[in-house]
Amino acid sequence: MEIFTTILGKADAPEYKAQVHRLSHAHALDVLRLSRADLSRRRLRATSDAGADVAIALPRDQQLYDGALLSLEPDRALIVRVETEIWLRLAAADQAAALRLGYFCGNFHWRVRFEGAHLLIAVETDLDTYLARLEPMLEGGEVWRVPDEEVST
Amino acid sequence: MTLLAPDQNTRAPGPARVGIGGPVGSGKTALIEALIPVFMSRGVEIAVVTNDLVTKEDARRLQASGLIDPARVVAVEAGACPHTVIREDPTLNIAAAEDLEARFPGLDLILVESGGDNLASTFSLDLVDWWMFVIDVGQGDDIPRKRGPGIMLCDLLVINKLDIAPHVFVSADAILAEAAAVRGEGRPVIGCRCKGTQTQGVSEIADLIMRDLLFRQVPA
Numbered sequence: 283m284e285i286f287t288t289i290l291g292k293a294d295a296p297e298y299k300a301q302v303h304r305l306s307h308a309h310a311l312d313v314l315r316l317s318r319a320d321l322s323r324r325r326l327r328a329t330s331d332a333g334a335d336v337a338i339a340l341p342r343d344q345q346l347y348d349g350a351l352l353s354l355e356p357d358r359a360l361i362v363r364v365e366t367e368i369w370l371r372l373a374a375a376d377q378a379a380a381l382r383l384g385y386f387c388g389n390f391h392w393r394v395r396f397e398g399a400h401l402l403i404a405v406e407t408d409l410d411t412y413l414a415r416l417e418p419m420l421e422g423g424e425v426w427r428v429p430d431e432e433v434s435t
Numbered sequence: 436m437t438l439l440a441p442d443q444n445t446r447a448p449g450p451a452r453v454g455i456g457g458p459v460g461s462g463k464t465a466l467i468e469a470l471i472p473v474f475m476s477r478g479v480e481i482a483v484v485t486n487d488l489v490t491k492e493d494a495r496r497l498q499a500s501g502l503i504d505p506a507r508v509v510a511v512e513a514g515a516c517p518h519t520v521i522r523e524d525p526t527l528n529i530a531a532a533e534d535l536e537a538r539f540p541g542l543d544l545i546l547v548e549s550g551g552d553n554l555a556s557t558f559s560l561d562l563v564d565w566w567m568f569v570i571d572v573g574q575g576d577d578i579p580r581k582r583g584p585g586i587m588l589c590d591l592l593v594i595n596k597l598d599i600a601p602h603v604f605v606s607a608d609a610i611l612a613e614a615a616a617v618r619g620e621g622r623p624v625i626g627c628r629c630k631g632t633q634t635q636g637v638s639e640i641a642d643l644i645m646r647d648l649l650f651r652q653v654p655a
Contacts, residue, residue, distance in 0.1 A: 287447070287448050319560070322559075322561065323560050325448070325451050325565065327647045327650065337650040339448035341447070342448075391522070407582075407588065
């Protein structure tokens, strides 16, 4: 197990970029894949793509991010990558329905974001759980899923 | 070629913080009472933050237990819905944890016990590193399949009071199996009995925290 207690910096920062690039071409760039939710953790233990047992214990004022460089050695680097998130993209029939949808999501403490007229819900457990809660609004035509646009980073 | 290593001059990460949430009466305080001696026997320096609505009842119970130095137990009075101070605005609890860290620099672990709440209760990861949700068989065998956020999103689901399962007409095996199925692969569920002469599951919970949060060897 390797324990990391600090982040070196961004992997694409000028002082690291060339070496990280070289290691990547040498297949020596290891990746720790985390969910978006896990980025908020200061302590965690996980397995990297190359099978390394990685432990992280950061001070409270530091936070993980996509591209965080944890280790840079002559023959190996380790960076954090955020896994692709699944978002449920919804459109509302009118302003009243949009208001109800926003209130409804807030009541469940769902993580959302907005893109134009669409509301996107981060799917943090299984999709069916969200669809079951939304069923009355979906069945009633107040809200509908926007097809083919549910996966984004 | 530049050879770099993590900066050794940065601040120490401080103790791990573990949240313990769950409904009123599910056995959160009793579980802490059972965990304290296990951690102490393994050389883990521990402190506790308790949350109550308008009293310091749980803190006083732990302080009077003789299990831990009373100064290592700090009470937060939520004054509102318990989840407010562990999720929406955890400032009071963060301050309590920082107070303990300042007074006891050698701490390895701070347990943050939420006030009793409903199945929607979750912890902010700005407050804790990892959290468990405690339910008990006395609340009925249908709790896991109600899929509340507490049950679905916690890092560990604890089903407590397995010893009373036959008396409340609940199958311990069935509720554990259903909880595991609802949460999915890789999402742990531990059955627990933390009172009486024969405890169950307590060491297993401590093992998980030792391995995943404190990064220590777990006793064989």
